[in-house]
Amino acid sequence: xxxxxxxxxxxxxxxxxxxxxxxxxxxxxxxxxxxxxxxxxxxxxxxxxxxxxxxxxxxxxxxxxxxxxxxxxxxxxxxxxxxxxxxxxxxxxxxxxxxxxxxxxxxxxxxxxxxxxxxxxxxxxxxxxxxxxxxxxxxxxxxxxxxxxxxxxxxxxxxxxxxxxxxxxxxxxxxxxxxxxxxxxxxxxxxxxxxxxxxxxxxxxxxxxxxxxxxxxxxxxxxxxxxxxxxxxxxxxxxxxxxxxxxxxxxxxxxxxxxxxxxxxxxxxxxxxxxxxxxxxxxxxxxxxxxxxxxxxxxxxxxxxxxxxxxxxxxxxxxxxxxxxxxxxxxxxxxxxxxxxxxxx
Ligand code: FA5
Numbered sequence: 531x532x533x534x535x536x537x538x539x540x541x542x543x544x545x546x547x548x549x550x551x552x553x554x555x556x557x558x559x560x561x562x563x564x565x566x567x568x569x570x571x572x573x574x575x576x577x578x579x580x581x582x583x584x585x586x587x588x589x590x591x592x593x594x595x596x597x598x599x600x601x602x603x604x605x606x607x608x609x610x611x612x613x614x615x616x617x618x619x620x621x622x623x624x625x626x627x628x629x630x631x632x633x634x635x636x637x638x639x640x641x642x643x644x645x646x647x648x649x650x651x652x653x654x655x656x657x658x659x660x661x662x663x664x665x666x667x668x669x670x671x672x673x674x675x676x677x678x679x680x681x682x683x684x685x686x687x688x689x690x691x692x693x694x695x696x697x698x699x700x701x702x703x704x705x706x707x708x709x710x711x712x713x714x715x716x717x718x719x720x721x722x723x724x725x726x727x728x729x730x731x732x733x734x735x736x737x738x739x740x741x742x743x744x745x746x747x748x749x750x751x752x753x754x755x756x757x758x759x760x761x762x763x764x765x766x767x768x769x770x771x772x773x774x775x776x777x778x779x780x781x782x783x784x785x786x787x788x789x790x791x792x793x794x795x796x797x798x799x800x801x802x803x804x805x806x807x808x809x810x811x812x813x814x815x816x817x818x819x820x821x822x823x824x825x826x827x828x829x830x831x832x833x834x835x836x837x838x839x840x841x842x843x844x845x846x847x848x849x850x851x852x853x854x855x856x857x858x859x860x861x862x863x864x865x866x867x868x869x870x871x872x873x874x875x
Pocket of ligand 1 (some may be wrong): 635703704706707732734739741742743744745746748786788789792802818819821822843844845846847848849850851861
C-alpha cells in the first residue's frame with residue numbers, strides 16, 4: 531500500500547512539474563487532489579489494514595496529501611503572479627507617444643466685440659441689461675412712436691409670430707430699442723444709464739452688409755439736463771475706446787420716430803485714417819449706427835415727464851464695428867460657422 535502511495539505521489543509530482551499555466555494546474559488538482567483521486571482511492575483501502583498498520587499508513591497518506599497540496603499552492607502562486615505580470619506587460623501604455631491635441635474653443639467675434647463695447651460703456655457708468663428678443667408690436671413699434679402706417683415700419687419689417695385671434699401682435703424684435711422702454715419702466719422716475727446688447731431680426735434681403743439675424747446694442751441715458759453735447763462727448767469717448775485715440779466722430783442729421791433730433795454716427799475710417807479707401811468708399815468716414823435725443827413722446831411712454839427729464843439713446847451693430855475694425859468683407863461670415871474665419875480672432 532505504501533508502495534502504491536509512493537508511486538501515486540511520484541507520478542503526481544512528475545506531472546505537476548510539466549504544468550505551465552493555471553488551466554492545466556486546475557486540471558491537475560481535479561485529478562490528484564479530488565475525492566475520486568488516487569490518494570483518496572488508497573485511503574479507502576485502509577479498512578483492510580490491521581490495527582497496527584493503520585496509523586502508520588494513515589500518517590503517510592496525510593503527509594503525501596499535504597506535500598501535494600503545498601506543491602500545488604506554491605505553483606498556483608507563481609503562475610498567478612506570472613499571469614498578472616504578462617497582463618500588465620500586454621496592456622502597457624506608451625506614455626512617450628505624442629497625445630491628441632485638445633481643440634480649444636474661443637469666444638465668437640461678436641461676443642469679443644460686445645465685451646469690448648461693454649467695457650468702454652462700463653467706464654462711463656452704463657449697466658448692462660437684457661430685454662426680450664420676442665416682443666409685442668407695441669414695444670417694438672408703438673411705444674417707440676412709430677405711427678401705425680408710417681413708412682419707418684417698412685424699413686424695420688420683421689417676422690411676426692402666429693398668435694390666436696384677439697391676442698396682441700407679437701414679433702421678433704427688429705432692433706434693441708424696445709429695451710429702452712423696458713428699462714425706463716423699470717427705473718422711472720430715477721435717472722437711468724443702461725447698455726442693452728442682443729440679437730435682432732429683420733425680413734431683409736441678405737447682402738454683404740445685411741443679415742436677417744444680426745446683433746445690436748442700445749445705449750440709453752435719461753436724467754436732468756442731458757444734452758446733445760453729452761451724446762457727442764460720450765460717442766467720442768466710445769469711438770476712441772474701441773478704435774484708438776486718433777479716431778474722430780461726426781453726426782449727420784437723420785430720422786427715427788423715437789428720437790428728436792436724430793443722427794447717424796460716423797467714425798473716421800481706421801483703415802485709411804480718413805484719407806479714403808475701398809472700405810469707406812473713399813469718403814474717409816464709416817457709419818456705425820443711429821442715435822439722438824429721446825423723443826418727448828417716448829420719455830412719456832417710459833414714465834418720465836419730458837418737462838423735467840431729457841435723454842439720449844442710440845443703437846449700433848457690433849458686426850459692422852468688427853467689419854471695420856478687422857477689414858472683414860462680408861457680414862455672412864459671422865454666422866457661417868466656418869472655422870477658417872472664426873479662428874482668426
Ligand atoms: C435702428 O435700429 C435704431 N433702433 C437705432 C437707434 C436707437 C436710433 C436709438 C436712435 C436711437 P438702424 O436700422 O439704422 O437703426 O440700425 C442700426 C444699426 O444696426 C445699423 O447701423 C447696423 O449697424 C445694424 N443693422 C441694422 N440692420 C442690419 C442688418 N440687416 N444686418 C446687420 N446689421 C444691421
